[in-house]
Amino acid sequence: MKLRLSEILCSSLVLCALFQPAVAADKAQETKQWTDPIIATQEDADFLIQGEYGSENSGAELGIQVVALGDGKFDAYVLEDGLPGLGWTREKTKTKLQGQRSEGAIAFQNTEQGIVGEIKEGKFELIQKDGEKHSFPRIERQSPSLGAPAPDGAVVLFDGRSTEAWENGKMENGLLLATGCTSKQEFGSYTLHVEFRTPYMPSARGQGRGNSGIYHSGRWETQILDSFGLEGEENQAGGIYSVSKPRLNMCFPPLTWQTYDVDFTAAEFDAAGKIKAHPRITVRLNGVLVHEDLELNKDFTASAPISSPLSSPTGPVFLQNHKNPVVYRNIWIVPKD
Numbered sequence: 001m002k003l004r005l006s007e008i009l010c011s012s013l014v015l016c017a018l019f020q021p022a023v024a025a026d027k028a029q030e031t032k033q034w035t036d037p038i039i040a041t042q043e044d045a046d047f048l049i050q051g052e053y054g055s056e057n058s059g060a061e062l063g064i065q066v067v068a069l070g071d072g073k074f075d076a077y078v079l080e081d082g083l084p085g086l087g088w089t090r091e092k093t094k095t096k097l098q099g100q101r102s103e104g105a106i107a108f109q110n111t112e113q114g115i116v117g118e119i120k121e122g123k124f125e126l127i128q129k130d131g132e133k134h135s136f137p138r139i140e141r142q143s144p145s146l147g148a149p150a151p152d153g154a155v156v157l158f159d160g161r162s163t164e165a166w167e168n169g170k171m172e173n174g175l176l177l178a179t180g181c182t183s184k185q186e187f188g189s190y191t192l193h194v195e196f197r198t199p200y201m202p203s204a205r206g207q208g209r210g211n212s213g214i215y216h217s218g219r220w221e222t223q224i225l226d227s228f229g230l231e232g233e234e235n236q237a238g239g240i241y242s243v244s245k246p247r248l249n250m251c252f253p254p255l256t257w258q259t260y261d262v263d264f265t266a267a268e269f270d271a272a273g274k275i276k277a278h279p280r281i282t283v284r285l286n287g288v289l290v291h292e293d294l295e296l297n298k299d300f301t302a303s304a305p306i307s308s309p310l311s312s313p314t315g316p317v318f319l320q321n322h323k324n325p326v327v328y329r330n331i332w333i334v335p336k337d
Contacts, residue, residue: 031203031204032201032202032203033199033200033201033204033324033325034047034199034200034201034255035199035200035255035325035327036255037200037255040200040255044068044200044202045072045101046068046070046072046074046101046202047068047200047202047255048138049066049068049074049101049106049119050066050067050068050074050202050228050253050254051065051066051138051139051140051253052064052065052066052083052138052139052140052141052252052253053065053066053123053124053136053137053138053139054082054083054086054136054137054139055082055083055086055136055139056086056139056141057086058082058086058087059081059082059086059087060081060082060083060086060087061081061082061134062078062079062080062081062082062126062134062136063078063079063081063082063083063084063086063087063088063136064076064077064078064079064117064124064126064136065077065079065083065228065229066099066119066124066229067228067229067230068200068202069202069203070202070203071203072100072101072102072106073098073099073100073101074098074099074100074101074106074108075096075097075098075099075229076096076097076098076099076108076117076124077094077095077096077097077229078094078095078096078097078115078126079092079093079094080092080093080094083141084248084249084250084288085248085250085286085287085288088248089247089248090232090247090248095110095113095115096110097109097110097115097116097117098110099117099119105118105120106118106119106120113129114128114129115127115128115129122137122138123135123136123137123138124136124138140256141252141256141286142257143252143257143258143259143286143287144287145193145259145261145284145287146195146257146259147195147330148193148259148261148330150193150332151332151334153334153335154332154333154334155185155187155332155333155334155335156331156332157183157317157331157332157333158176158328158329158330158331159330159331159332160174160175160329160330161174163176163181165183165184165185166181166182166183166184167181167182167183167184168180168181168182169181172327174329175197175327175328175329176319176327176328176329176331177325177327177328178212178224178319178320178321178322178324178325178326178327178328179319179321180305180318180319180320180321181318181319182218182305182316182317182318182319183316183317183318184316185316186217186314186315186316187217187264187266187314187315187316187317187333187335187337188266188313188314188335188336188337189264189265189266189313189335189336189337190263190264190333190334190335190336191261191262191263191264191333191334191336192214192216192260192261192262192264192317192331192332192333192334193259193260193261193330193331193332193333194214194259194260194262194328194330194331195257195258195259195328195329195330195331196212196224196257196258196259196260196326196327196328196329197255197256197257197258197326197327197328198210198212198224198225198226198254198255198258198324198326199226199254199255199324199325199326200226200254200255201226201254201324204226207225207235207322208324209225209226209227209324210224210225210226210254210324210326211224211225211320211322211323211324211326212224212225212319212320212321212322212324212326213241213303213319213320213322214260214262214317214318214319214320215304215305215317215318215319215320216262216264216279216281216315216317217264217266217279217306217314217315217316218304218305218306218315218316218317218318219296219304219306219310219315220240220241220243220279220281220296220298220304221240221241221242221303221304221320222238222239222240222241222260222262222283223235223236223237223238223239223240223241224237224320224326225237225251226251226254227249227251228249228251228252228253228254229249229251230249230251231249232245232246232248232249232250232251233245236249236251237249237250237251237258237285238250238251238283238285238290238291240281240283240291240294240296242298243294243296243298244291244294246283246285246290246291247289247290247291248288248290250285250286250288250290251285251286252286257329258285258286259284259285259286259287260283260284260285261283261284261287262281262282262283262284263281263282263283264279264280264281265279265280265281265336266279266313266314266337267279267310267313268313269311269313273311275310278295278296278297279295279296280293280294280295280296281293281294281296282294303320304318305318317331317333
């Protein structure tokens, strides 16, 4: 399957440090990470196996997401009525299969439900318990808002040319790094567009796999994490960290450019300075609504750069540093005040 080469802007491979010779190979496998899809394709045979299989159109009978776990191991999730955003919702069935590469073949099974599968020639061949067979090609979806230009009246926070809009901003190959940078300008209510890419870290798990986050008004985090194929919790992609999980998990595979489009409504205060209305937020991940007019009734969330009691309707945008090589591009904001 060919990569979208026009979208590949970053070319660097991050390898782990070597320790004692007896454990170097194991440690390297555990911590290896890729930030460039071309190099990942060349160096890891599992990279072009992981991903989505099915149809890019709504109304499909099934969809499959395959997650690479390192060393030729995979999890596959068979989704009723198609892929997330195209038919599958939390209320529909999701069946897990475990897979393993062996002598060039990648075989999957769920022994309890009698389902087996195999990936060959770019397709996932699935056989259900009743013998019914399905064949799904590997596809690469793209967010409909990817590359959206900054509209009139927008404040451009990053366009690949400068980090001038950020405190502690660092740029590499035209991409903004997740260094814990804070916008110099503060905002009240706004619409925000952000594009991000998580690294490919097949042997990592949980919060150690492509972790960063976008903090609104310096307090409330829309989580960034390589949580492709997982359940979609409040601490995974699309979640408002420690506040609310997304309606569904719209996370794309690692090394795919993804988008957040956020409408943020600032808090309101009375004449005495007391909160009259908490902030509210509407979030789209990769073009799909995952939170709608959600009230943010906590003062702050974990690791927020501003932890004092809420006393102002304005605050900065903050990009969290979680020591993973997440990168950003095309960031703009339209103030509503």
